[in-house]
Amino acid sequence: MRLNKKITIPARDAQAFDILSGDRIRISTPKGYQAADFFAYNAHSIDEWLSPPHTWIASTSVKPRPDDILLSRFRRPMLKMVEDGGDGIHDMLLPACDQFRYEFFGHVGPHPSCSDNLMNVMRRRGYEINVIPQPINFFTNTNVQKDGSLFAPKNIVKPNSYVILEAIMDTICIVSSCPFDINPNGWEINANGVVTELEVEI
Secondary structure, eight states, rough: OOOOOOEEEEETTEEEEEEEETTEEEEEESSSSOOOEEEEETTTEEEBBBOOOHHHHHSSSSSOTTEEEBTTHHHHHHHHHEEEOSSSSEESOOOOOOHHHHHHOOOOOOOHHHHHHHHHHHHHTTTSOOOOOOOOEEEEEEEEESOOEOOOOOOOTTTEEEEEEEEOOOOEEEEEEEEOOOOOOOSSSGGGGGOOOOOEEE
């Protein structure tokens, strides 16, 4: 994979990237144990965005795997997962964290969130979005039990874990270093509630 540039996303922050059809994006967690919320839009129409539910109904897996095609909400191919250096520890069920989620778990006062990160990076590009799409949560350790219950045990993603995606259409990709720094009822999104930086290479 030929890399053109490498960018660090500070803890709790997000950035947007223009990924042309055929280009690849590599997302990694240098220190490990850090969730990366991933969103994508059709670069020519932000009314079309990446949809994990439409993806997993086609792939029959609630976790992205190498060679899986990631679909838009119009069921059109957007990206392909080329390589998984994260041992399959990913999630496509949890919505992006937001202020209401932190308040639900007892946090008092404003708190950074992946929802706010997404809105801010899109606003900087001149887009005012009214819907927060379901993200793919790379490096997020969730499990679905036989009885249907969902829980997030200890984050076990190793340092320097990564994923590589290839764009099938021109996309705007957003990567957010998830600010979830609490561990309510065993929901450990980031290890021990510690939030760290991510790295992106394109």
